[in-house]
Amino acid sequence: MSTEAPQLMQSDPKLSGAGRSRGALKRTLNFMRREPSFALGLSLTVLILSIALFPGLYSSVSPTDIDTTAALQPPSAAHWFGTDELGRDIYSRSIHGTRVTLSIVAGAMLISAFFGGLLGVVAGFVGRLTDMVCGRGIDVVLSFPPIILGVVISGVLGPSITNLVLALSIVYIPVFFRIARSGAITETSRTYVEAARSVGLTGRAILFRHILRNVMPLIMLQYMILFPLVLQIQAALGFLGLGVQPPTPDWGAILEEGKDYILFAPWISLFPGLFIMVSALSVTLIGRGLQKRMNR
């Protein structure tokens, strides 16, 4: 989509900004009508984003307030999702956990998309020794199953948000590397690169002005596709006690706390898990929609 915009501008300079955005809006609406699952994903994502940005709108109760007289209560009018062993409100914890969990996932993925993407584009464009050295390094990271590597990095370095972000971003660098590398290889063989070379553009200019711009949509799509996976791994690490530490609310961490009460107070585990599932689902639906659009 991002490649479309500049072309449109060049082809019709008279088209006003408002007209352009109205056109894009209309196209998106049309697409949503044809793909109801995309529309569902988009609306759920908007809802989740609004929860992450303004948790106060959805819950006025503090997520960390302890009330031992109300411990382990099942869902009721006062506590929609019940309470945990310290009497904290699970609804409020899940709502406030949204920002914590999603920003860790999104941030870690930005880091791996940046480094993986950059390394991949350079390796694919330059080729030869650079490509080989990067490729071997990436193979090593890939030889560890993702969760295992995450467990080891955040376990050995000690559980904290910084180490969790570090672990998640290292684990997913290879995926972005591969996508960016293969994209860069394809782009490098295109005629426009040859043309750019022949008019005397330097390698660096071609790489950053042309190739990177064309590989970018691939990286962004990969970001969407990977997001649900990374979210699940983040939650798994939290569940193992290797992620966000109490009392900060985080979906995986809430699940970890609920693990010991699973048979007496299943609501502690049920609801944060649903939040994870719905978030993963909504991003997956959007990703699928975008993929369909790009393939056409």
Add this chain to the structure above:
Amino acid sequence: MGSYLVKRLAASLLTAILSSIAVFLIVRAVPGDVVAQMLGQSGGSGSQAEEALRRFFGLNEPLYVQYLDWLGGVLRGDLGQSWVRGQPVMEIVFKAFTVTLQLGLMTLAFATIIGVPLGLVSGLFEGRRIDTAIQAFNILGLSAPVFWLGLILLIAVSSLFAWSPPLIYRTPFQNLSDNLSTLLLPMLSLGLLQAAAYSQFTRQCVVGAFSEDYVRTALAKGLPMRVVFAKHILRNIMISLVTFMGLILIQILGGVVVIESLFALPGLGRLLITAIETRDYPVVQGALLMVVFSALLVNLLVDMLYHVIDPRVRVDA
């Protein structure tokens, strides 16, 4: 085939060596070091106890000497002694690995038996109602966190059937029915996700095959759908399906970490976590090495199988 084999083995060997270095270094990336952590506040640096401990663990040597020592041991099948349990690491790791392997193979079988047929049906009836239903299953299955699914299954069986899996793990040779009932829920929670992944992949393969010329030709010359499907499509997508099986096995190998902790199974994943918690580094190294080498081996086997199924595939293909 011969030269391919040599090249492929060499590549795997190189990755194995590099990975073993990574395994070795990861453990040493701890801020401070093991000895300092063991002594805590009481020791103070430069004390005799610190010196003695360092010598005992071989930490007074330069890093590369430590690595070569360890690698030499690995090649002789000696992974050292557990600092916590005092047993040989090889023994501990191997015992845990058998549990993980059994769970992994059971899960793989489950995912294949459920996932592939679903994917085939969904691909054959692309765009119909049954395809939509199967795709919904896929997306839901891929969105639900594995350990959460495990928790839900635990709640479900205990409240619906008043049943919960045996708490103590038994090997299949000790008590087969106990063994299987312990592994049932872990297998289901891991397997549903992988079945969804397998089904989605199979669907893509089938849908892709339908747009190929050979399928169009076969249908155009009047072959019945049944024959085209069995003889042309299945045979051609088989290779992708086999590759995917390897990928899934590696995914399962990773997924067991969480599931084993949840269901208290004495497998490799749980061993790894306990060893990290107790800072039992020889065991961490041993367990990690086992995971990485099995993943590499699975990849290698898949590539070999490729060759048997489809001799057209060459090393650089």
